[in-house]
Amino acid sequence: MAEDLLIIKTESKEEQYQSLIPQIQALISGEDDLIANLANISAALKEQFGWLWIGFYLVKGEELVLGPFQGPVACTRIKSGKGVCGSSWKEAKTFIVKDVDKFPGHIACSSASRSEIVLPLFNDGVVFGVLDVDSAKLAKFDEVDEKYLNQIISLIKP
Numbered sequence: 001m002a003e004d005l006l007i008i009k010t011e012s013k014e015e016q017y018q019s020l021i022p023q024i025q026a027l028i029s030g031e032d033d034l035i036a037n038l039a040n041i042s043a044a045l046k047e048q049f050g051w052l053w054i055g056f057y058l059v060k061g062e063e064l065v066l067g068p069f070q071g072p073v074a075c076t077r078i079k080s081g082k083g084v085c086g087s088s089w090k091e092a093k094t095f096i097v098k099d100v101d102k103f104p105g106h107i108a109c110s111s112a113s114r115s116e117i118v119l120p121l122f123n124d125g126v127v128f129g130v131l132d133v134d135s136a137k138l139a140k141f142d143e144v145d146e147k148y149l150n151q152i153i154s155l156i157k158p
Contacts, residue, residue: 007048017148020048024152034158039068041152045133046070052112053134056121057085064089064130071134075109083107088118088130094146098139110134117141119149123158 005027008019024044028037038056045054055069057078064078064085081090083105088095097103097116113134121129131153135141 005044005047013144014148016048017144017151020044021148021151025155028155032157034156035068037156041156042068042070045152051133051140052136053110053132055132056129057089057132058129059089059127067129072110072112075107078107084116084118085130085132088120089127092120092122092127094119094150096141096143096146098141100134112136114138115140117145117149119146119153121153121156121158128158 005023006019008016010016024041027040027044031037042054042056045051051071053069053071053074055071055074056067057064058067059065062080064080066074066076078086080086084095084097084100084103085107095116095118100108100113100116103116113136115135115138117133119131120127121131131149133141133145133149
């Protein structure tokens with residue numbers, strides 16, 4: 001297991017992700033506890049990118065329930081189809097929101113959030129949670145983030 005992260009700061013998001021992904025693999029390798037791995041993934045992403053909020057919501061019955069995260073306090077429960085996270089869960093797809101104020105039904109856990117990306121977590125084709133990332137900057141996320149965050153969440157084994 002890795003004990004420290006090598007954080008690189010370059011202009012290229014791709015280079016940052018390419019450096020971070022093998023470190024995340026090493027960090028969670030050999031650990032089978034889901035919560036421990038989600039916590040370390042959240043921390044690694046926060047350290048590398050410094051986004052406002054990074055965390056996971058896990059499906060519990062009819063709601064998403066807050067899991068491990070890094071950042072300001074957050075909404076604890078989200079219904080299916082509500083906000084960006086609930087929509088990602090219900091539709092089983094990634095949402096990239098350039099301006100959260102323009103997303104119908106956006107749930108404002110933090111007034112500082114301006115843009116967001118949410119990716120569903122799958123186990124045998126069923127969504128068991130979502131990765132939610134918020135930025136204090138408009139239009140912070142794009143297809144590059146989607147590509148590499150998908151690689152990271154593919155490492156998660158529930």
